[in-house]
Amino acid sequence: MKAALVIIGDEILNGSTIDTNAQFLAQVLDSQGILLMRKLTVRDRAPEITHALAQAAQGTDLIITTGGLGPTNDDITKQTITQCLDDELVMDDQVLAHVESFFARRHKPMLESNRRQALVPRRAEVLHNDLGTAPGLWCTWGQKAVVVLPGVPYEMKHIVEHRLLPKLQGLQEAKPIQHRYIHTVGVGESVIANTIAQIEADLPPTIGLAYLPSPGIVKLRLTGLAHGGDDMGQSLADFSRQIADKLGDIVFSTEANDSLPKAIGRLMAQTGKRMGTVESCTSGYLAHMITQIPGSSSYYDGSLVTYSYALKEKMLGVKHATLAQYGAVSQETIHEMAQGGLQALDVDYVLATSGIAGPSGGLPNKPVGTVWIAVADRQGVWPKKFQFNADRVRNIHLTAVMALDMLRRRLMGLA
Amino acid sequence: MKAALVIIGDEILNGSTIDTNAQFLAQVLDSQGILLMRKLTVRDRAPEITHALAQAAQGTDLIITTGGLGPTNDDITKQTITQCLDDELVMDDQVLAHVESFFARRHKPMLESNRRQALVPRRAEVLHNDLGTAPGLWCTWGQKAVVVLPGVPYEMKHIVEHRLLPKLQGLQEAKPIQHRYIHTVGVGESVIANTIAQIEADLPPTIGLAYLPSPGIVKLRLTGLAHGGDDMGQSLADFSRQIADKLGDIVFSTEANDSLPKAIGRLMAQTGKRMGTVESCTSGYLAHMITQIPGSSSYYDGSLVTYSYALKEKMLGVKHATLAQYGAVSQETIHEMAQGGLQALDVDYVLATSGIAGPSGGLPNKPVGTVWIAVADRQGVWPKKFQFNADRVRNIHLTAVMALDMLRRRLMGLA
Numbered sequence: 001m002k003a004a005l006v007i008i009g010d011e012i013l014n015g016s017t018i019d020t021n022a023q024f025l026a027q028v029l030d031s032q033g034i035l036l037m038r039k040l041t042v043r044d045r046a047p048e049i050t051h052a053l054a055q056a057a058q059g060t061d062l063i064i065t066t067g068g069l070g071p072t073n074d075d076i077t078k079q080t081i082t083q084c085l086d087d088e089l090v091m092d093d094q095v096l097a098h099v100e101s102f103f104a105r106r107h108k109p110m111l112e113s114n115r116r117q118a119l120v121p122r123r124a125e126v127l128h129n130d131l132g133t134a135p136g137l138w139c140t141w142g143q144k145a146v147v148v149l150p151g152v153p154y155e156m157k158h159i160v161e162h163r164l165l166p167k168l169q170g171l172q173e174a175k176p177i178q179h180r181y182i183h184t185v186g187v188g189e190s191v192i193a194n195t196i197a198q199i200e201a202d203l204p205p206t207i208g209l210a211y212l213p214s215p216g217i218v219k220l221r222l223t224g225l226a227h228g229g230d231d232m233g234q235s236l237a238d239f240s241r242q243i244a245d246k247l248g249d250i251v252f253s254t255e256a257n258d259s260l261p262k263a264i265g266r267l268m269a270q271t272g273k274r275m276g277t278v279e280s281c282t283s284g285y286l287a288h289m290i291t292q293i294p295g296s297s298s299y300y301d302g303s304l305v306t307y308s309y310a311l312k313e314k315m316l317g318v319k320h321a322t323l324a325q326y327g328a329v330s331q332e333t334i335h336e337m338a339q340g341g342l343q344a345l346d347v348d349y350v351l352a353t354s355g356i357a358g359p360s361g362g363l364p365n366k367p368v369g370t371v372w373i374a375v376a377d378r379q380g381v382w383p384k385k386f387q388f389n390a391d392r393v394r395n396i397h398l399t400a401v402m403a404l405d406m407l408r409r410r411l412m413g414l415a
Numbered sequence: 416m417k418a419a420l421v422i423i424g425d426e427i428l429n430g431s432t433i434d435t436n437a438q439f440l441a442q443v444l445d446s447q448g449i450l451l452m453r454k455l456t457v458r459d460r461a462p463e464i465t466h467a468l469a470q471a472a473q474g475t476d477l478i479i480t481t482g483g484l485g486p487t488n489d490d491i492t493k494q495t496i497t498q499c500l501d502d503e504l505v506m507d508d509q510v511l512a513h514v515e516s517f518f519a520r521r522h523k524p525m526l527e528s529n530r531r532q533a534l535v536p537r538r539a540e541v542l543h544n545d546l547g548t549a550p551g552l553w554c555t556w557g558q559k560a561v562v563v564l565p566g567v568p569y570e571m572k573h574i575v576e577h578r579l580l581p582k583l584q585g586l587q588e589a590k591p592i593q594h595r596y597i598h599t600v601g602v603g604e605s606v607i608a609n610t611i612a613q614i615e616a617d618l619p620p621t622i623g624l625a626y627l628p629s630p631g632i633v634k635l636r637l638t639g640l641a642h643g644g645d646d647m648g649q650s651l652a653d654f655s656r657q658i659a660d661k662l663g664d665i666v667f668s669t670e671a672n673d674s675l676p677k678a679i680g681r682l683m684a685q686t687g688k689r690m691g692t693v694e695s696c697t698s699g700y701l702a703h704m705i706t707q708i709p710g711s712s713s714y715y716d717g718s719l720v721t722y723s724y725a726l727k728e729k730m731l732g733v734k735h736a737t738l739a740q741y742g743a744v745s746q747e748t749i750h751e752m753a754q755g756g757l758q759a760l761d762v763d764y765v766l767a768t769s770g771i772a773g774p775s776g777g778l779p780n781k782p783v784g785t786v787w788i789a790v791a792d793r794q795g796v797w798p799k800k801f802q803f804n805a806d807r808v809r810n811i812h813l814t815a816v817m818a819l820d821m822l823r824r825r826l827m828g829l830a
Contacts, residue, residue, distance in 0.1 A: 011627050013451040014592075015442030016636070018435070022456075026430030036428040038463060040470075041437075041454035044625075048453060055455075055470055071605040072626050073615060106802060113605050131806055152628065154809055210431045277720075283706035284699025287720045291698035292808060294774055296722075302730075303720035305692075305702045311717045311760065345726065359709055393707060 001171070003029050004056035005039040008049060008067035008077050009151055012041055021066045021156055028160055030210065031179060032168050033223070034062065044068050049080045053146070061144055062168075067151030069134035071113040078119070078137070081148055085141050087121040092135070095126060099133045124148075127163035131155045136163060178224040178232055180240035183253040185260055185405045189213050192220070192247065199242050206232065207239060215394055216401030217260065249414050252405070260404045261293045267411040268299035268349075275407070276345035277303040278316055278337050280328060281355035281371060286400040301347050306337070316340030329354050329366055334383045338376035349410070350376045351403045355386070357395045371399050375406045375415075382406070382415065416586075418444050419471035420454040423464060423482035423492050424566055427456055436481045436571055443575055447583050448592045449477065450640070459483050464495045468561070476559055482566030484549035486528040493534070493552070496563055500556050502536040507550070510541060514548045539563075542578035546570045551578060593639040593647055595655035598668040600675055600820045604628050607635070607662065614657050621647065622654060630809055631816030632675065664829050667820075675819045676708050682826040683714035683764075690822070691760035692718040693731055693752050695743060696770035696786060701815040716762050721752070731755030744769050744781055749798045753791035764825070765791045766818045770801070772810045786814050790821040790830075797821070797830065 005025055011017040022039055029036045037060055042048040049068070056063045068077030082089050096118035103110040117133045120126055127136030127147070132155040137148040147164060149156045184192060189211050193200070200209055212219040222240055224232040244251050252263045268275055277286050287303035290296055304315045309328065312318040317340040318333060326332040334354050341350035355371030362368035369388035374381050386402060388395045409415035420440055426432040437454055444451045452475055457463040464483070471478045483492030497504050511533035518525040532548045535541055542551030542562070547570040552563040562579060564571045599607060604626050608615070615624055618637075627634040637655055639647040659666050667678045683690060692701050702718035705711055719730045724743065727733040732755040733748055741747040749769050756765035770786030777783035784803035789796050801817060803810045824830035 010623070010625050010638075011636075012438075013441055013454065014445045014638075015438050015440075015451075016627065018433075018438045020433070023427075023430050023433045026428055028430075030429045036430075037458065038467070039428065039456035041456075043452065051473075052453070058466075070626065070628075072608040074623075074625055105804065108603070108606070111605055111609050113608060131804070131809070154806060158806070210429065212431060279699070282703075284694070284702030284718055284720065287699030287722075288697075288703055288811070291722065292811075294807060300722055302722040302726045303699055303718070304730075305699065305718035305720065307702075307706065307712055307715055307717040314761070315717075315719075315759075344730075346729070392709060396703070396707075 001034045001062060002037050002060045003034050003062040003064065004037055004060045006049070006052045006056050006063060006065040007039065007041040008044060008052075008065060009041075010043050010074070013043055021151065021153055024153070024157060025064055025066070025160070027212070028165065031221070031223070032165075034168070044074050044076060046076055046080045046083075049077060050084055053081065053084050057141070057144060062147070063141075063144060064147045064149065066149045066156055069117075069148070069150040071111070071117055071133070077148065078121075081139070081146065082121045085121060085123075085139055085146065087123050087139070089119040090122045092118050092120045092126060095120065095128070095135050098128070102133050127159050129155055129159055130162070131158050138164075138167065178236055179256065180222040180236045181254060181256050181258070182220040182222075182240060182244050182247065182251055183255075183258055183260075183263075184218045184220070184247055184250045185216055185252050185408075186402065187218070187250050189218050192218055196243050196246050199239065199246060203239060204235070207236065215397040216405075249409070249412075252408055259293075260401060260408070261289050261296075264290065264404055264407060264411075265293050265296060265299065267408065271348070271411065273348035274299055274301055275349040275351070276301045276341060276347040277403075278341035278345075278350060278352045279303055279305045280307060280312070280337070280353055281357045282353045282396055282400050282403070283307055285396050286351060286353060286403055289400050289404065301345055304341060304344060312337065315344055317343070327366070329356055329370055329372055331372060331383050331385070334372040334374045335381050338374040338381045338383070342376055342378075348377055349407060350374075351407055352376065353399050353403055355388075355395065355399055357392045357399075359392055369395055371395065371402075373399065373403045373406055375403075375410045377410065382410065416449045416477060417452050417475045418449045418477040418479065419452055419475045421464070421467045421471050421478060421480040422454065422456040423459060423480060424456075425458050425489075428458055436566065436568055439568070439572060440479055440481070440575070443580065445592060447580075449583070450592065459489050459491060461491055461495045464492060465499055468496065468499050472556070472559060477562070478556075478559060479562045479564065481564045481571055484532075484563070484565045486526070486532055486548070492563065493536075496554070496561065497536045500536060500538075500554055500561065502538050502554070504534040505537045507533050507535045507541060510535060510543075510550050513543070517548050542574050544570055544574055545577070546573050553579075553582065593651055594671065595637040595651045596669060596671050596673070597635040597637075597655060597659050597662065597666055598670075598673055598675075598678075599633045599635070599662055599665045600631055600667055600823075601817060602633070602665045604633050607633055607665075611658050611661050614654065614661060618654060619650070622651065630812040631820070664824070664827075667823055674708075675816060675823070676704050676711075679705065679819055679822060679826075680708050680711060680714065682823060686763070686826065688763035689714055689716055690764040690766070691716045691756060691762040692818075693756035693760075693765060693767045694718055694720045695722060695727070695752070695768055696772045697768045697811050697815050697818070698722055700811050701766060701768060701818055704815050704819065716760055719756060719759060727752065730759055732758070742781070744771055744785055744787055746787060746798050746800070749787040749789045750796050753789040753796045753798070757791055757793075763792055764822060765789075766822055767791065768814050768818055770803075770810065770814055772807045772814075774807055784810055786810065786817075788814065788818045788821055790818070790825045792825065797825065
């Protein structure tokens with residue numbers, strides 16, 4: 001099966017927004033063994049959208065569009081595609097009821113422009129949007145399918161995961177696609193590629209390997225391509241184990257939909273103990289990562305974000321002399337922060353962060369990106385220094401990820 | 416002047432790489448008043464590249480390609496485009512000398528495949544690549560220009576800044592597109608569109624209006640199209656003021672690159688006072704938003720993330736009876752949290768959050784998405800209840816944004 005994407009929106013073409021939807025959809029299609037042939041990004045203009053749809057259709061079975069489904073006048077995707085498909089817009093009572101309840105729940109007035117969001121092509125199947133008012137649409141166009149999705153990332157992703165994927169998997173039954181995942185932390189893509197170069201070279205043409213990097217994390221995905229034979233599952237399992245063994249303890253999971261905070265949650269649940277965080281440079285982002293996991297309250301108590309010297313002293317009992325002599329970004333301070341956190345939060349495990357996120361604040365002996373992280377428990381405190389580089393937000397993300405990895409290693413007896 | 420991009424590379428279409436080159440080029444073109452009409456992303460295959468070039472050329476004066484200029488066999492961009500332009504590849508001595516010195520400096524053997532990188536179309540102008548071995552190319556194609564750039568981001572950017580931009584600035588009788596921005600918070604896209612419907616209807620065809628939404632925020636962008644006339648700047652300013660006046664106090668900025676946390680930073684700087692946060696459901700994300708702004712330490716002290724009942728009592732002095740009788744998500748608890756935060760953090764302003772982020776934890780009288788936020792200062796505590804919906808991470812983001820807006824309104828005397 002071959003596909004094309006049509007991304008619709010002026011904001012992408014003038015550079016004010018980076019298009020993350022396209023990468024998400026590319027990964028989803030790839031995971032289903034659907035070959036993405038091309039991607040067209042066009043402005044919110046009917047002739048451009050019409051032309052792009054025709055181009056996208058060449059040699060493909062599936063066309064997915066995102067964007068231009070909002071209630072405002074610059075959103076013209078639905079009307080334009082309905083015309084292209086020679087269909088007409090009709091009011092969908094179920095969608096209308098959803099839109100009405102959406103506004104009722106918020107005690108907000110519903111406008112005519114919101115009503116119009118319940119208009120759908122007569123022959124289209126609605127892919128319901130639980131999180132917004134613009135429905136996704138599955139339209140048939142001769143032998144092809146045209147899927148119309150909203151551009152708001154979290155709405156689009158929700159529709160893809162809950163409505164579109166099941167349909168695609170139904171279509172794909174003839175071609176079993178299997179995956180194995182290996183999640184790693186703390187080592188770069190190229191080093192990993194170098195480490196497993198021989199295994200990668202030995203992969204049969206029916207098995208693909210993709211590197212999916214994010215700050216501090218590299219997710220490897222093995223894909224058993226269509227017609228890989230009956231032993232594909234076994235073969236995937238073998239190569240997956242080979243790679244995981246080769247990479248050793250940088251691997252924190254081989255589950256499909258996993259994350260480092262989830263892995264921490266499982267490890268903490270096993271201990272039956274409680275944890276907290278004391279943060280300076282991550283300033284709440286570490287707490288945010290941990291509590292993104294539903295149910296994290298069963299092992300996570302909270303965080304003391306001590307951004308100022310005064311709060312480091314007041315909340316964590318860091319000595320004024322320590323801050324004065326060594327500064328906030330030092331082994332001495334992170335040690336006192338971690339110990340103070342254990343007491344103040346009254347928990348079994350504490351993660352502490354202090355660093356120079358940048359862009360300013362660098363010193364000759366402590367350049368921007370200098371970060372101290374400590375993991376602490378009743379047995380002691382383990383501080384570690386990191387040197388990241390210039391980008392403030394990336395430094396904050398990397399610090400939070402490496403802190404979680406230090407707790408993972410402590411909980412697993414790796415450190 | 417109108418342009419199109421052709422992004423070439425399998426790695427983008429299988430989702431393993433996010434395309435940052437396209438956004439960079441989009442911003443460069445926008446800054447030069449060149450209207451980017453469309454972007455085509457295709458695989459490293461001659462028919463796809465050939466077809467994309469033809470599509471990109473429709474109604475445009477400038478076509479920029481990136482990718483596929485490397486020495487390996489899957490890099491076929493240069494040969495393919497040379498054929499499309501009915502030209503032939505010839506060895507460029509200057510480029511060859513550069514490639515040779517490039518390898519000499521690194522004491523690496525130079526292969527025939529590296530030599531071939533010095534082949535350029537006979538009629539092309541070379542855009543020298545100081546940082547790599549693949550030269551950029553400026554080709555003329557009838558009345559159009561076709562610019563061929565390598566895909567390695569830092570090589571591409573260097574060529575654009577040092578070779579391409581000067582040429583474009585020379586070409587352009589520069590009529591840069593102009594933008595005006597209006598940032599709003601707390602009101603949905605459709606309500607805003609309805610409020611300014613008349614002004615939007617009065618916009619001349621040379622001025623475009625776009626709605627750029629993100630959780631809790633809608634950014635409006637007015638764009639004065641090229642050839643809009645000499646008074647375009649004045650006209651944009653007039654319409655921008657009309658819209659801002661009409662929307663009133665939901666507008667928090669009319670600066671180009673602004674954000675709500677930046678606006679809070681400016682307001683806090685004016686007061687010369689200090690602030691902190693006490694967080695339950697946002698669990699550090701509010702602190703993270705505030706401290707994403709460099710220099711926030713000059714007005715922000717920190718956050719007490721009291722995720723557990725125990726910490727709410729210990730850190731903030733919330734009464735056990737209050738939690739037992741009303742629960743953590745209640746007007747009574749948020750009131751005590753905010754007051755406790757003022758004392759514990761010893762700051763002038765406190766934002767407090769407590770809610771049910773979901774997906775579980777909902778109650779009959781407190782469904783998932785029920786959130787209490789309070790702003791507090793020496794004069795008092797102002798609690799407010801919100802009802803969001805299902806998505807956990809979005810509820811956390813919305814809560815943080817609405818909390819910042821409550822502080823903005825307090826600081827501006829709007830509440």
